[in-house]
Amino acid sequence: MHCGTLCKANMAAACARSLSKVGWDLLDSPAAHRPGTLSYLLGNASAHGSRRAYSTGGTGFRSKLLSSARAGGGRVLGCAFLLGGGLGLYQTLKRSAQQHLAAEETNVSRFSTEERSRGGLKLTLYQYKTCPFCSKVRAFLDYYGLPYEIVEVNPVMRKEIKWSAYRKVPILMVDGELQLNDSSVIISSLKTHLINKMSREKNLSEILRCYPEMKSTNDRGKEVTEYNNKYWLMLNENETATVYPKKEMQTEEMKWRKWADEWLVHLISPNVYRTTGEALASFDYIVREGKFGSVEGFFAKYVGAAAMFLISKRLKSRHNLQDDVRQDLYKAVNDWVSAIGKSRQFMGGDKPNLADLAVFGVLRVMEGLQAFDDMMENTKVKHWYNRMEKATLNHEGSAAAKSSH
Structure with missing residues (x-):
């Protein structure tokens, strides 16, 4: 299945779910007619909402919508949100069911049968x-x-992961038995495995025990799962010296991997x-490509765009970003390029390290969006990004992986 179709299905479904949630809250709330209620409810809904949009464009209906919200038409607006979300959800579920049937028939793979037959781990990524x-x-x-x-x-x-007690993605299943959770744990444990497999010191199950799961409550009172040591590779002294010839290389890699998870990723939404304008254009794209009817399209585009625009403002406040969030993105990307310096092609030197792969992975989800185009035009990241794109497309690290088979 074409990845663009999947993107649109995921985006439309998440947005429809957010709109329905907002609608029910507006209708049920006794404070539905008080000023500020809309912003509060949209803030609550943001935890369930989508974190993607497409392209940029014009404005239009939004000023009337927002002014009516401020005037306190809570119940009417609640009906609009509920209807828009419900109709959009129906269309999305119907379309998504067709797509998933097609996906099950093709069983999407990144490599040929011949390549999979060479041996090694059987990897399945839930994403x-x-x-x-x-x-x-x-x-x-x-x-x-x-x-994979x-x-x-x-x-x-989320029926594809109903078997899992861990309800987030990514999940990586190894040989249909061993489950790896959390992107950084997945990367660290697999990289350790590739290195250890040469000496056969530990198998992947033993390596995974080095990343124990811990549950805690965050500052918003929500239970979260964290993993100890997730930026560490579990290597012996000789392996560490081989992978990190200079001691500061290991510290630098861990620092920027953590930075990608704890800062860079929060600049995307x-x-x-x-x-x-960007929000309206994103929903216009979703409606057009998703083949919504006129009524469904009206609510999905205008009500949805207003909702996601307001949600993005809440995210900006939560992460203490500037009024012009592009400046935070530009600064972050330029800080990354400056840390690499002029004498290295990658943070890892002549070849990408795990920090390079992490930052590249985060940034590339914006491809095709105005934010990505602006980033490439207004920062110094372009040459590094193009080198990373080539390295991943050509599987340039595969020599190390093959030598471990």
Whole structure:
């Protein structure tokens, strides 16, 4: 299945779910007519909403919509959100079911049968195409030439991972038995395995025990799962010296991998939904490509665009970003390029390291969007990015992977 179709299905489903949630909250809330209620409910809905948009464009209906929200037409607006979300969800589920049937028939794979027959691990990646953490894992697997199959998870029903107690993506299944969760754990454990396999010191199950799972409550009162040591490779002294000839190389790689997870990834959504024009254009694209009817398309485009624009503002506030969030993106990307310096092609030197793969994986989910084009035009990242794209497409790290078979 073409990845663009999957992107549109995921995006439309997540947005429809957000609209329905907002609609029910507006209708049920006794404070539906009080000023500020809309912003509050949209903030709550953002935890369930989509974090992607497409392209940029004009404005139009949004000023009337937002002014009516401020005037307190809560119940009417609630009906609009509910109807728009419900109709959009129906269209998405119908379309998504057709797509998933097609996907099951083709069983999407990144490599040929001949390549898979060479031996090694059988890898199956459960993902959302537009998830930056999933993109990180794909960048790693592609660079090292590791054959893997993709199962695209339906963001509404998530039936593809109903067997898993861990309800997030990415999930990587190894040989149909061993489950790896969390993108950084997946990357660290597989990289350790590739190195250890030469000396046969540890198998992958033993390596995975070095990344224990811990549950805690975050500052918003939500239970979260974290993994200790996830930026470490579990190597002996000789292996460490081989992989990191200079001691500072290991520290630098870990620092920037963590930076990609804890800072860079949070710049994506606010930049994608930066303006009402971008939000409107994204929903216009979804409606057009998703073949919505006129009524469904009206609510999905105008109500949905307003909702996601307001949600993006909440995300901007949560992460203390500037009013012009592009400037945060530009600064982050230029900081990364400056850290690499002029004497290296990659953070890893002549070849990408795990930090290169992580940053590349996060940034490439914006490809095709105005935010990506602006980033390439207004920062110094273009040459590094093009080198990374070539390295992953050509599986330039595959020599190390093959030597471990």
